Amino acid sequence: MTEPVSRKPGHESEKIVAAGLEDTTVVAGLELEVRSQWSYARRRFLRHRLAMTGLILLIIVFGAGLFANFIAPYSYEQIDLNNILAPPTTFGHHFFGTDEIGRDYFSRVIYGIRTSEEVGVFVAVVSSFIGLIVGAIAGYYGGWIDNLLMRITDLVLTLPALAILLTAAALLGSGNQWRVSIILALFFWTTLARIVRGVFLSLREKEYVEAAKAAGSGDARIMFRHILPNTLGPIIVNGTLAVATAILVEAALSFLGFGIKPPTPSLGSLVVSGQTNPQKWWLTIFPGLTIVLIVLCINFIGDGLRDALDPTQRRIRA
């Protein structure tokens, strides 16, 4: 990193001013703001109406989960024996009613959102990280490493996913949300690994990579400094959508009794009390609708991000 000539920022503009010249664009009466690729992407995203609606709604819902301690009127375990299976009321503060042992359903749903968002974010971050490393190594080195890593990816992709997840949950003793998250993360990285591998495979032949090599950069530097920024778009889009998938799969596992176990409330296991009391509609409707809302918002945001970050993949408006 030793450069022979140290360049001061603003050096060139100073020279221009010194020479008595002004910025040509201003002279011509045109104001051209210099925008980075990211600010273009941000503008495209901010103009995507569905994505912005989704983002705002998601911030509200996830905010409620994040600050569950302050928002939930009761603890998720507090039992109110006077109100067992009470329908939703605005008075008495059981907005979503109560469950079969009199716990406030609104509080339980709010805490369930927190569990879901912990699972979703953890799975997205960890699986993106694994997928990124595997994809980068496979795509950059190619050869037998690529072959081996891609065969492992194929292996994960050809398995009956839900069944394997259930089996893994039975082994690792499901229960707390972090265990479930780790199991999910170990299965979710394959999609991203394939995407990243594809990008690395094509970019390693580019001139700038050759230039970096000629300048003496090591493999790690080329991979993470030069090629990685070009894969950030797909990584962000895929990571966003992974949050939604993880939340859906966690809910399904918990619903089947192999995921998060009580007392930790999870949106999936809350629906179970709706199944045991089919006459009490609020027990099914509220946690389910919350899942639908979260996933819908994330999918919209993902679509918006794809349109914003990946201009090559011009999708027809959905």
Place this chain on the structure above:
Amino acid sequence: MLTYIARRVLYSFPVLVLSSFLSFVFVSYAGDPLARLRANPQLSAITVAHLRHTYHLDESIPVRYWFWVKDIFTHKLGVSLNTFQPIWPDIVRTLGHTAQVIIIAEVLAIILGVTVGIFSAIKQYSIFDYLFTSVSFLGFAMPTFWLALLLQILFVDIYLKWGVRIFYTSGLNSPHEGTWSLDRLQHIALPVMTLCIISFAIYSRYMRASMLDVINTDYVRTARAKGLPEWKVIMGHVFRNALIPIATIAALNFGGLLGGAIITESVFSLDGIGYYFVQKLGQLDLYAVMAYLLVTSVGIIFFNLVADILYGFLDPRIRYD
């Protein structure tokens, strides 16, 4: 083409061995399948030890795995550790029920999805298009178990309120009714509906996107330029080519559903292979769980292969060698 198929089939063997070994280790470590027997006061410790020996549970895991592999070929997947009955008849029976449900559901979903996809693409941004776009977005966001539960609750309520039995909400048959009867249809209607709605969302989206891709190609412009009537352009040139990706997706989806109707079958207590699996997994019935995983893995690998072959067959631009 034949070498390609042969290579794919050969390649799938190590995949099966590796994946089945991993699941075998998973399930073996999950707990003791005979714990329930041990808790039974009527069985002596010697009997349990004898059972342990008979079913090789006292061996190390690789040895047990080897015995299991031998059982696949010599004893048709072996014996359940819970009921001590052979597994194969159970698999055949439940797979038949699952197949009945998913074939009906998938055929309906493909017909509906493709039709809606065509019209959405032709009348892009019309009310019709927006309506079904919203429906499919909802379908993508809806957890399967919740959709199934909503349908179940709805029809339970209808029955309790008006005493009309339109569809049954759990099980497979009333007593003394056959496989091909109105009673069976009433039983499987709700599982079929659930799977159909979820698959419909997928097919209609893909069909729409696929149609729009083809509509913008040069040969469609040529077809229009030479004066073909619009319906001929759509049906003869666009529709046929747009179906190619749908065929692959259908094959993949079918393979996935063969083992993956777990949730729907569990909600409706349908005696299918997915429900069988969940029950056996809950009992830690090692050999039954392994049988399920093997059968469904083979199913998925087979349908993946079918998807690839279909793709090459329908689209001459794809060449396998």
